[in-house]
């Protein structure tokens with residue numbers, strides 16, 4: 408690990424961590440997002456939409472059952488059949504009968520069309536004569552040819568301002584099974600529209616019907632999110648036109664399309680009784696909003712975790728780097744800088760002295776006869792004395808002075824901003840302190856003396872030459888009897 412940028416994560420490590428964590432989180436978040444999306448889509452397309460479609464369909468059928476029963480009863484009524492067979496003499500009798508049916512059963516409209524006279528009777532009187540070439544009367548001639556007893560037809564009601572109505576067209580037969588007309592009741596589509604409204608609101612879906620050509624025949628009263636209204640063709644709606652192309656080939660199908668930028672699911676089923684298609688449409692943007700929110704939160708959490716992991720790793724690395732750096736520059740016994748640490752500090756001190764033209768004095772200190780102390784009292788005693796003496800030495804210097812353990816029982820001091828004479832006085836003070844101090848080891852009081860060699864920084868000096876001179880001075884101090892300070896001038 409490079410020690411040159413303590414506290415900063417090495418770039419390759421940082422990139423690997425970001426890639427591993429970021430990609431890992433991103434991939435798992437996206438996988439779970441797309442999985443949830445697919446599950447929701449499947450549940451909507453396969454289950455929810457068809458279920459809503461079935462429910463709407465069965466509600467409509469349920470509402471049609473009662474009118475079918477009333478129409479069946481009318482088709483079998485002996486009065487109706489006898490009156491036609493007797494020649495339809497009094498139209499008032501038939502209109503009264505139809506009015507009675509309307510009042511009694513609350514039908515929206517009630518009618519009878521006679522085959523012998525082609526007359527269309529309803530509660531208010533005779534409406535008209537049906538004619539084969541009149542498009543609006545085609546339903547009658549279709550029912551006449553039908554093999555089933557009745558049909559449900561959604562059509563406009565001439566007798567009620569052309570309002571959209573579900574008609575139950577029941578075939579009337581005489582006592583010998585011959586066709587003598589069509590009777591039945593009409594049901595306002597209001598009821599169906601109410602059901603549609605309810606479903607649209609409850610399930611937040613658009614429900615509407617179209618004929619086989621894709622023309623909208625029935626919507627809820629509130630039209631629904633797409634704003635479709637009766638009479639419009641779904642071809643007018645962007646996206647839905649492709650559904651229109653597929654309509655004739657499917658009785659029941661699901662499609663996906665986009666409208667106004669929003670994705671939609673639509674389920675279409677054919678209703679044979681009405682010859683209509685029932686559309687149940689869902690705007691899927693809201694559908695995925697919740698999981699999109701979850702994805703965003705996931706990604707934010709992932710980002711946070713990645714940043715926290717990076718910060719944590721950077722912090723741990725910084726600690727280790729600092730520890731390694733300090734181990735490399737500190738002496739473990741005395742806690743003072745070692746020679747390596749000293750070189751870093753001394754280099755800076757010399758540069759400052761040169762820049763500020765301030766004096767700098769170096770002192771090399773050696774404990775006298777330390778070998779004897781070790782030999783007499785043991786290595787542990789020597790260690791204790793070294794540690795305690797180093798503590799005293801440090802305590803006696805200024806904060807700005809540089810002190811290091813040069814090796815063994817040798818120390819180097821740099822007095823910053825201190826001329827030779829003042830440094831000499833300080834060295835003397837240290838010498839005296841060492842001489843008078845006693846160091847305890849077990850129950851011994853240990854005394855020591857120190858020799859010091861001193862030299863002042865000159866213009867031509869390097870750190871080595873400065874220390875070399877101080878070392879020579881120390882040698883002289885040792886040679887001349889120890890426990891003294893010698894100076895070597897540059």
Ligand SMILES: Nc1nc2c(ncn2[C@@H]2O[C@H](COP(=O)(O)OP(=O)(O)OP(=O)(O)O)[C@@H](O)[C@H]2O)c(=O)[nH]1
Pocket residue numbers: 740773774775776777778779781785786787788789790793814815816885889
């Ligand atoms: N206990 C202990 N002893 C050490 C340590 N470092 C060096 N020494 C010992 O210090 C002694 C230094 O001995 P010498 O270099 O002969 O010097 P001296 O005995 O102090 O004699 P002079 O320097 O000539 O006064 C050696 O015996 C080393 O083993 C240390 O960290 N702990």
